[in-house]
Amino acid sequence: MQSVVKQSQRIVIKVGSSLVTNQGQGLDHAALARWAEQLATLKKMGKEVVLVSSGAIAEGMQRLQWKKRPHALHELQAAAAVGQMGLIQAYESCFRSHEIQAAQVLLTHEDLSDRKRYLNARSTLVTLLNLNVIPVINENDTVATDEIRFGDNDTLAALVTNLIEADVLVILTDQGGLFTADPRKDAQAILLKEARAGDPAIEAMAGGAGSDIGRGGMLTKVIAAKRAARSGAHTVIASGHEPDVLILLAQGEAIGTQLLAETMTLAARKQWLADHLQMRGNVTLDAGAVEALTGNGKSLLPIGVIDVSGNFERGEVVGCLDPAGKEIARGLVNYSAAETRRILRRASSEIETILGYVDEPELIHRDNLVLLSS
Numbered sequence: 233m234q235s236v237v238k239q240s241q242r243i244v245i246k247v248g249s250s251l252v253t254n255q256g257q258g259l260d261h262a263a264l265a266r267w268a269e270q271l272a273t274l275k276k277m278g279k280e281v282v283l284v285s286s287g288a289i290a291e292g293m294q295r296l297q298w299k300k301r302p303h304a305l306h307e308l309q310a311a312a313a314v315g316q317m318g319l320i321q322a323y324e325s326c327f328r329s330h331e332i333q334a335a336q337v338l339l340t341h342e343d344l345s346d347r348k349r350y351l352n353a354r355s356t357l358v359t360l361l362n363l364n365v366i367p368v369i370n371e372n373d374t375v376a377t378d379e380i381r382f383g384d385n386d387t388l389a390a391l392v393t394n395l396i397e398a399d400v401l402v403i404l405t406d407q408g409g410l411f412t413a414d415p416r417k418d419a420q421a422i423l424l425k426e427a428r429a430g431d432p433a434i435e436a437m438a439g440g441a442g443s444d445i446g447r448g449g450m451l452t453k454v455i456a457a458k459r460a461a462r463s464g465a466h467t468v469i470a471s472g473h474e475p476d477v478l479i480l481l482a483q484g485e486a487i488g489t490q491l492l493a494e495t496m497t498l499a500a501r502k503q504w505l506a507d508h509l510q511m512r513g514n515v516t517l518d519a520g521a522v523e524a525l526t527g528n529g530k531s532l533l534p535i536g537v538i539d540v541s542g543n544f545e546r547g548e549v550v551g552c553l554d555p556a557g558k559e560i561a562r563g564l565v566n567y568s569a570a571e572t573r574r575i576l577r578r579a580s581s582e583i584e585t586i587l588g589y590v591d592e593p594e595l596i597h598r599d600n601l602v603l604l605s606s
Contacts, residue, residue, distance in 0.1 A: 513542020
């Protein structure tokens with residue numbers, strides 16, 4: 233059995249609090265340097281990497297000299313605000329030593345549930361990857377309004393995996409992977425090498441929560457793998473204490489537990505679009521645009537649109553009609569109906585002049601568009 237990471241191009245890597253802190257007593261700068269070194273090696277191997285890192289609250293607690301993790305939301309937010317300064321400063325220094333640019337990206341639930349903000353977040357992350365920058369992601373704890381977490385950073389990492397259509401999610405923890413029972417309590421526990429993401433049996437195997445510093449247990453990791461599988465991404469759960477674990481995974485070594493998605497990444501996204509029932513409107517295309525989509529696999533540009541119906545917003549699903557009114561495709565639109573009406577039949581280079589800004593040169597990018605069978 234070979235690690236799925238070897239064949240993966242775009243990888244989301246999540247490191248837990250226990251792997252970046254000194255038993256919760258602030259950041260472990262030597263550990264952060266090792267993670268930066270491994271990510272630098274992955275980039276040299278041609279991988280695109282996104283890092284989801286815990287550690288802000290633990291660092292904030294240390295700086296504020298708090299011995300126990302607080303429960304009050306405003307205190308957690310304060311600790312995160314203080315700790316985030318140290319966390320990103322440490323990562324920036326580590327990556328700079330490898331001549332790598334890093335970027336801080338803070339996300340909330342609202343960023344990934346609101347269609348406009350979802351597309352904006354996706355565009356930013358994809359642009360950073362195209363610029364050869366490593367995004368370092370954490371939850372924007374200082375403005376969270378419900379609980380201080382998505383559930384934990386395992387959930388955040390899975391949602392980011394969906395967001396950028398990553399090939400694989402690697403969750404690094406202080407455990408060797410998913411066992412048939414909690415290995416800390418049961419000496420007979422056996423490591424599960426491979427299983428299907430979303431299998432109810434593996435959720436039953438997962439144990440409880442971990443340390444007092446981090447919030448996620450093995451169950452959250454198994455559920456995160458199920459979330460990631462919805463967009464076709466595989467998940468690897470492995471020990472972050474394994475020397476050079478990321479490099480070994482990228483070289484094909486099967487370490488930890490692989491939870492496999494049943495559908496390939498792009499196919500899963502296209503199926504979701506094809507099955508989408510609540511469309512907010514339609515755009516009618518000229519013959520040239522129809523040929524560009526159906527014959528050449530191109531994106532839909534504003535210049536190919538001759539009419540707009542409905543009242544849709546950026547990020548909603550719209551139908552693409554041929555001149556006879558037949559739906560030939562559907563996809564996630566980058567501009568609202570009002571904006572589309574202003575830029576239809578115009579070149580992409582004119583969008584900024586007309587609207588005063590430009591989100592994307594395409595009205596619908598081909599990665600967000602699915603052709604419908606006749």
